[in-house]
Amino acid sequence: MRFFSDNAAPVHPAVLDAMVAANVLDTAYDGDRWSQQLDGAFSDLFETSVKVLWVPTGTAANCLALTALCPPHGGIVCHRDAHIQVDEAGAPEFYTHGAKLLLADGPGAKLTPDAIRAVTDAIRPDVHQVQPHAVSITNATEYGLAYTPDEVAAIGDLAREKGWGLHMDGARFANAVAHLGCSPAEVTWRAGVDALSFGCVKNGGMSAEALIFFRPELAAPILYRRKRAGLLFSKGRYLAAQLLAMLEGDLWLENGHAANAGARLLAAAAGDRLVYPVEANEVFLRVTADEAASLRALGFDFYDWGVGEARLVISWNQTEAEIAPLAKAIAAL
């Protein structure tokens, strides 16, 4: 059984059905009737007027958002373990034309105002040093922790005070919200977030993420940037249809709940082995190399995460029947 990542899971049937239903002639690019519904649908979800762009990958969503918030000569504060720093192959630098990621620390890949200030207070406000223009946080974090609305708001307050933009990488936003039980609005724009990468691909989608601007005026130049990045699909309706299907009946949230529940099964079995509290759909375990090998011998696949740790990720479609044997095996270690 695969517990490598949620990024390769199958597509939810409702999403696939929506794509099939979109297989009719319509206007090209984002002029079709699916794409035209996105602003409204997400404005409803977020209880405020937003502008939404479909993009095919989380990297694209993150980087276009950063482009809106930071000039080429600026800096973006993020965690040292943030996906944009570690696993996007320099895409932020490409999209922003060379902005610098300013790396902050914090347990579980989570930032705090103090952690951010520790980085930015050390920057001389002169032209020789790259000045911060934005902050990017990931919710849920790369280690499966959820920022609460208050935690985000504390960072949002700092950002506003300093005149910085605030981006949230929500590759696993559904998992975070499912854990928090708050409204999507509370943990985003009400807490000061300017742009959100609303992830769907890890959560039952195929190839569509929603880039959401809570300050709608930010979107206009990004429409040009999206095209300029080769990301303006001529048949955009197949992306928009995915997003709408995810919103329909709150499928996005249901899938988030499902994956989180699976992770909790593992967490319960793992006991003291947990490196971090399990809040979303990722479980980090302390295991020896021998223990890891024994799990693999039983047919469970997962990533080693540094020395003595393993990462297990639950996908939206993994059932208790699939997960229980792993939980049992972990408990038996």
Place this chain on the structure above:
Amino acid sequence: MRFFSDNAAPVHPAVLDAMVAANVLDTAYDGDRWSQQLDGAFSDLFETSVKVLWVPTGTAANCLALTALCPPHGGIVCHRDAHIQVDEAGAPEFYTHGAKLLLADGPGAKLTPDAIRAVTDAIRPDVHQVQPHAVSITNATEYGLAYTPDEVAAIGDLAREKGWGLHMDGARFANAVAHLGCSPAEVTWRAGVDALSFGCVKNGGMSAEALIFFRPELAAPILYRRKRAGLLFSKGRYLAAQLLAMLEGDLWLENGHAANAGARLLAAAAGDRLVYPVEANEVFLRVTADEAASLRALGFDFYDWGVGEARLVISWNQTEAEIAPLAKAIAAL
């Protein structure tokens, strides 16, 4: 009826079926079993060993190809009406980090060695001027003309003599090959082409183009560039499956033939109104504003193309039954 473009047509059922069939768990990115078949399948088609990358748009395919062939300080010769110059929103400049498009002329958006030399011979070989490093041609051209193998080879010879790379934008490659009746190899690498954007989206695909490198060593850095551009889908199998479905039973070519046949119906009706010979699936007509209005009044949609001209494009799925009324209306003008 819509004759705006082939870029918004529905997806061929075989392509959609292939995507649905790919809706199982597999390895992420391009490690899945569909993606792993691409090099082989396209090597068979092109009768030589090629490296293939799936990408979601023609703009992405073109621009990644150019990035492989031209340094940031170089220039790329293309036609003044080339898609990369006119309709990609500066994407070539973005991907290549500022390379300059050097604009050549020629009827029907078609280049010749002489047309290219007219541009490049005027460039002083000193550091004050941007030096040509590559040529990009579109086959079929933006005006629906097909370069023959000999015509490409003449440009290929020049490129080789000068040390330039040669890229072919094949957004409508199928239409060109269907018209030419040659093998794909003859009109590409055997004629000196280094990289081809093998278009599928306009030809029955949903969201996948094949970027083909005939000099396989060019591909290695572009794998990084694809990721860095936010184009490495985590569920790449849905793109690879589209491409494989297009190759299966030469569906790509069949669709090209179908669209071309439809265009010939219109051409036959248009007589002296044709601005260019109809070789692919585009028809450019001389029509007055009144004539255009009368066609539209009959329910036919299309683009005006400058003053006194109209562009009509036939998609893979448009039947004779759909096209015949337009042909009749044109004949009756």
Place this chain on the structure above:
Amino acid sequence: MRFFSDNAAPVHPAVLDAMVAANVLDTAYDGDRWSQQLDGAFSDLFETSVKVLWVPTGTAANCLALTALCPPHGGIVCHRDAHIQVDEAGAPEFYTHGAKLLLADGPGAKLTPDAIRAVTDAIRPDVHQVQPHAVSITNATEYGLAYTPDEVAAIGDLAREKGWGLHMDGARFANAVAHLGCSPAEVTWRAGVDALSFGCVKNGGMSAEALIFFRPELAAPILYRRKRAGLLFSKGRYLAAQLLAMLEGDLWLENGHAANAGARLLAAAAGDRLVYPVEANEVFLRVTADEAASLRALGFDFYDWGVGEARLVISWNQTEAEIAPLAKAIAAL
């Protein structure tokens, strides 16, 4: 005698003296007492409050100015023969991160509102095409013509109407103003210019140009861009001293008058051979290859400028005694 260009002439003694006088310890970068005088000195000259940055080359001045006026995804309208298009090796694309130069036509490298509109009216206002954000004009033009205040104002009005920035490449601004007899203010900010590259290197300076922002708020990010481009000299006082020396007693204008006067000597001798009216310090002549050869045989060096034309440029330091023999030779052709 050399009539190739004014760009290699010696440095005016007053400029060199000022540099020698600056050879004392002072604050680094632009914190020294010379640099600190620049805003005031140029504000006096231009009769308005300006922000000034020293930079070492005209290319740097032009490109930093364009960076202030055009985003990476935007376009800059300039003449097809503009220095930024022809002779800066893609520096505008580098500095602006890939903005596109949109090429307009006009005799003598001079733009008009109509010439600009002919380019920009053809651009569809959609995301597929690069939208104009700025205009750049050269005064005096690359062919030695001066824009009058009214001509600039007509372009400035168009720019304001459209929301575009307006840059003036003033590599030979002194020659233009010397010809026009107007105030520097009249032909710049009063006519709608936002940023001026105030050239000194061709006019008696060594290695300093003044980049002048008439909208002072544009300067703040460009201070970062200058540093980021490796252009923030640690001993900036030697650049600032050059500029101050050029302003002292209006040396810049005196040198412009001197060079223009020399060009008029040639123009008077050239009669019908003149390709353009001689308004600044450049003379373009119709000459056959044999005639050009005969002039060279007499020891006069100059550039051929296309077929059947020659370009002769007079420098600030060339005396009537040096120029008269060439005038005589031209008259005798």
Place this chain on the structure above:
Amino acid sequence: MRFFSDNAAPVHPAVLDAMVAANVLDTAYDGDRWSQQLDGAFSDLFETSVKVLWVPTGTAANCLALTALCPPHGGIVCHRDAHIQVDEAGAPEFYTHGAKLLLADGPGAKLTPDAIRAVTDAIRPDVHQVQPHAVSITNATEYGLAYTPDEVAAIGDLAREKGWGLHMDGARFANAVAHLGCSPAEVTWRAGVDALSFGCVKNGGMSAEALIFFRPELAAPILYRRKRAGLLFSKGRYLAAQLLAMLEGDLWLENGHAANAGARLLAAAAGDRLVYPVEANEVFLRVTADEAASLRALGFDFYDWGVGEARLVISWNQTEAEIAPLAKAIAAL
């Protein structure tokens, strides 16, 4: 007395004289007779055939060098405190089009093969992570330590093994060589260095650094990049003359010795207060805020360097008479 930095000191009279002597008409750009001597003069100094480009700043030299060694999607290993990381405002990212600086640790801003491997061994060799392509070291380091030829060679061996380029930022190369007593060749190309920023501005020059390529084939594209960066001065002779003056009679080395000697005076007085051994012309002292204030009250200016430390830099022209009072004051703390 100023001990802030060596970057604002006056220009050595011999350098200024050479510039005055160059104040005659000659060919523009780097076609003049001074520029044409550079390859030969530096090839003599380095006992091998090198290609040399004058550039005006150390940042420009460093960044053009990195551009030659690292593609836009690559990474450059440097020390966390390296000038290119800390004090160049993102210029490396600008010039390289977004390459990533990969930060290594080590006392005194000095790298070792182990320190480098600690960074690069943690990078997965896949397309999701930025791969190292080059290493940049600073000699003398930002903390005034000199890499010995053996230390450089150990890094050079690693670089060669891995296929990485090796750049040396020699803003204070003269101080390093003066300390080491080795030949310039030993500590550069013989130890595996591909490109050197040979600093002059901090060492008696005005506005010229030499960018030296020990693999001459690297220089050709950089000639275009220099122009494209707005760094190709039309009167290049004034830069070349500075560099030749620095080489004449080994003035560069003499100045390095002079500054080092001054630093040793302070070091002798500082005793246990030294944070690092004093090898070049920088002295880092442990001082309390009160002690720093008392030194300033005596008229000595310098930078605080973090909490409880001060940085004192000696310039080429500071005499024992100037330095002795500070030494005395330090000893008396």
